[in-house]
Amino acid sequence: MEYLQKCFYKSTGWQEENIFPNITSSSQSILDFQIPNGCKLDISSKTTDYSASSFTLSNYNVINGSLAYLYSSLPLNNTVGTKNISLQEAISGFKVLEPIYKEETMDNFKKFGNRNLLLYGRMYFPGSALESMVIKQLSPQTQLLIKSISNPNIAKNGTMIIYLQSNTPKFSREFVYSTNEALMGFRCLFNFGNTNNSKSEYQNSSAIIPKLDNSMVSIGTEVWYAAMTMSPGFSTAFRYSTKSTSTGKPLTMTLACNPILGQMSSTYTIKTSVASTFSSKYDFNLYSYSSNLSLGFELYNNSKRKSDSNDYDIMKSSETLHEKSLLFTPDDKSTPTVISSHHHYPSDHSHIDSHSQPHQKETVISAFQNLVNESEFNSVVRVSTSLSDKMLKLLWEGRFKDFLVSAGTRISINEFTHQPEFNKFGISFSYAN
């Protein structure tokens, strides 16, 4: 379902990476990944282009399950079942950030029309709790997101959270209101760099300063206030994302700080090779001098080059690529999309090659990017550890037959007995077509 939501965002041209809380998503996906709880089975199917349903069964605490339906006013053509999906795409990992171009989103908006709507509802059946989500696109750059859960057993029978988000390539802002303790929040993110909004201008400038095109600086802040408990919150963050000029490997650095609590957090994430990513995080508190160092990496294995036999959506991809190849000057081969993995399918590897071969000036950056996109992986292992928490997290995700399987555990040292113990263990199977 989250995947479908992503697909919806892609279809509407919504830049998920451009909102403030996702400023550290790359390092978060490697350091703070979610471990499934207990045994969980998730079966989803896209009945039509506009609707999908999902069924979940898990044995966490008691045997429980849920039933979910999703409706989108926009045809979700770009979805793939678990059988064919690329692992990099199914699992949120390192994301290569690219400057955004306004035109493209406008294109999407024009293409699919406005008033795009996504409705989602899920019923958990032992407790009959209901969760629902509405995404309504108000304008090309504005959307309203309402999420709520409802259950007679919980306090005030449920809670609701409303996001009003506006998202432009240059600037994104967001107003949040949660009914729980009347929490109000404002978040904004500002992207430095090229101020031009059109591709042609960008291309002109990049011709002059060719190395700047692949780096991106963002700064953002969030302010919270819970009215009922009178609790304030504030934090600000800075992100620098670039690609190494010598090796072409992408890296992201972030620095976040919370002046109220004196908390500083810096992360450094680099894709060290095609199949591996390394991330480190250092936390420090100015008031208590407590510090924490977290390390994590992800490792893909069984890599092989995708063959052309992969018949997924070949026509569409080739079309988009054709457009791109027409638009781009040959010396700029870096992928123009933000989430580079999607539109730029390696299934068209030969196609790209045929384009790139004549131009000898292909950079190492794009070469690396292509290599990543062309690789197909069977499984991924993620390991993360934190020194002050004295814990180790392991997660294995891979493809087993047509299922995507993810199994993980969390081991930590008991603070009293000083014996390692398993805190959490879980395995989840998901299938979608």
Next chain:
Amino acid sequence: MSFKVDWNLLETQSMSEWTKELLTEALNSGKRPNILASNIEIKDLNFGKIPPDFEILEIGELEKDRFRGIFKINYSGDSSITLHTKVQANPLKIYHDNLVELENDIGGSSNFVTPNFLLSNNEFSIPLDLKLSDIKINAIGIIVFSKTKGLTLVFRNDPLDSIKVSSTFDMVQVLANFLQKQIESQIRELFRETLPTVLHKLSLKYITLNNEFDTNLLQKLEKSINEEEEIVLFDLNNEFNNYSMKNLQHNLKLFNSRETLELKVPKFKKIIQRSNLDKFNKNLSPNLLTSLNLLNDYKLENNNSNGIPINLLVNKDYNNVKEIIKNISNIQTNNYYKTTNNNNNGIELKPKRRVIKLGKKNIEKPEKTEKSSPMLVSKASSMNTSMSRYKKVEDNDSEDNTLIEETNEIQQPKPLRSTDISPQNTILESNDVKDYHPHSHLYRNFSNSPLNNSITGVGIGNNYFNFNNKDTMSELEDSKQEFNDKINKLYQSKINELNEKFKVQPSFTLTNDTYLDFKTIKNRLNDLSKLEDKSYFDIPPPYQM
């Protein structure tokens, strides 16, 4: 039944360690609230020097495997406890955790309705030291123990009177007040819920420990069955294995020697028998002599007689003698009150004194008074009939002429009085009671005296052999009605007399002939007697009624 607990012994290392462990476990049981960032640990535990007052109010049931009692505990000591924990100072972190918890509860995916904070929900814990001192507890509790169900403790009232909470945040008045309130309510909860459950669990643990013996027995039995061996229960009971067989046989022999109807039983060496105990502790017993010795430091040789030593009273200064006599009278009165309060079902009687009015020409003969109250005398004497049968009267030369042979049925007791004493009796200053025979009152008093202990009684004509006068009580039943009437008259006359004496109006009324408002009478009498001899004896506390 009494317990002796040395409060200072609680200060041992192992005891405090054990308590700390127990408390830590109890405090950290259950889910930790989100406001706490770490577990609670006990930094310091001090039992203090002042022990609590513990009073058993009532024991409802007392059997081998069951106990039910009500107790009262009072504590205002100097014990203190210091707890250490970390509190979450970032309210948004608490907010976030609460929401995540809520979503987990309903089984949903986390972070659905939780706004994804970046660094605003960062953990920020502040260490907190909390010292609880000046604990004042005042509680009435009920303990029920049964071997199968364990121990149950319930408090009847709110045990906590007050507590002083001091913490790291004392300079912030709002926080300090908040903590004080929270902790008070928490401790009330602890007394109401946590403490009973912890005690219950503990008691169950000990009960299962005891049951281990049974399981041992079972195991041994099973083993023996397998080995086809003969097994005796005696072998299993470890207790008997601790004694040598020789010792046991010796004991058995001694025991069998006592199981006889023979009058002459063999004596044990170096063993004091209970019936002879008074021979040994006579010097310590509160008889008249020892009491006098204690009071006035008279260096009296103990001649083992219970009479009043005449050498105290003769050839001395009159004032001195008067004082001694007052002391004697005081001792006797005290003893009398001690006994009558227990025996007369709350009816308090004044001790009767023989008074010789010096101014009167005709001293009333005891014979006449005896005739005027035949019932009372018969009662008194009948009480003593049982006694006199067994009584070995040491002084046989006591004057028989004071005793009246009224009817043949009534056997007159032989008074325990030496001839030496008789002269000093005339000097005794006491209340003038005409209804009584001078001797009969003495006997009546002491026949009513309790059969409670093996110590010898006090004063002249005491119940020396401590015979049970229960059988006399049955005889008493017959004449109870008449006796009551008699007492009514007696009281009336006496109180009228006293009232005249002190010019005080009577504050009680007689409802009917048989019913007496004894309480008011008693109060009145107490007041009067207080006036009379305030300095000589204490009025017994009212709860003995």
